[in-house]
Amino acid sequence: MQDLQLVIFELIDMRSFSNLWYWIALAVMWSTASHWVLGVPFDMVAHARKHGGQAQYDLEELVRINTSRLLYIGRISGLWMIGFASFLLSGLVVLGFFYDVEFAQAVFLLFFPMCLVALLSLGASRRIVEQGLAGEALQKRLVRHRLYIQMIGVLSIFVTAMWGMYQNFSVGVLGG
Numbered sequence: 001m002q003d004l005q006l007v008i009f010e011l012i013d014m015r016s017f018s019n020l021w022y023w024i025a026l027a028v029m030w031s032t033a034s035h036w037v038l039g040v041p042f043d044m045v046a047h048a049r050k051h052g053g054q055a056q057y058d059l060e061e062l063v064r065i066n067t068s069r070l071l072y073i074g075r076i077s078g079l080w081m082i083g084f085a086s087f088l089l090s091g092l093v094v095l096g097f098f099y100d101v102e103f104a105q106a107v108f109l110l111f112f113p114m115c116l117v118a119l120l121s122l123g124a125s126r127r128i129v130e131q132g133l134a135g136e137a138l139q140k141r142l143v144r145h146r147l148y149i150q151m152i153g154v155l156s157i158f159v160t161a162m163w164g165m166y167q168n169f170s171v172g173v174l175g176g
Contacts, residue, residue: 015171016106017164026160029110030153037146038121038128039066045142060134063142067125074122085115102167109163113156117149 016022035042040062048059073081089112096104124145127133133141 016103017167018171022106026110026157029114030157033114033117034146034150034153037142037149038063038070038125040142042142042146045139045146049139056135060138063128063138067128070122070125071129074125078122085111089115105163105167109156109160113152116152120145120148120152 037045040059044055044059044062048056089108092104092108092111095101096106096108124141128138128141131137
């Protein structure tokens with residue numbers, strides 16, 4: 001059993017902040033989050049702004065479908081999802097920052113900002129439906145929502161990079 005654990009930990013570097021795959025995953029996660037705004041590829045917004053007509057109709061229908069889906073999920077299982085996410089985040093904070101488990105720190109720094117994006121998306125969906133946004137107003141809301149996601153992403157990447165450098169420096173200097 002000990003040999004299996006050793007092999008697994010050699011293959012999967014548990015020192016996440018020195019692992020190239022972690023940084024690639026972080027970049028892909030934020031790139032994807034800022035491209036898919038409320039489940040709609042952002043190029044559809046640009047296309048609808050430029051051409052209107054059928055492109056605008058397609059955008060409005062896709063936003064209608066995705067906002068309805070998000071709001072339905074929020075109504076049906078929102079409290080359970082918040083409870084589970086809180087449990088998971090609390091566990092990651094305790095393991096990562098009190099027991100100094102670097103893998104838990106890394107997962108927390110991926111998961112927490114995405115929880116903020118999920119809450120932001122739920123709020124944007126609610127506003128779109130309540131206000132009945134369409135046309136240029138819908139496009140502006142989606143552009144603003146994307147900007148907020150990008151701001152969270154930039155802050156998240158900055159904090160993660162600073163924490164990762166600190167961890168790599170402290171492990172390198174202190175020897176683990």
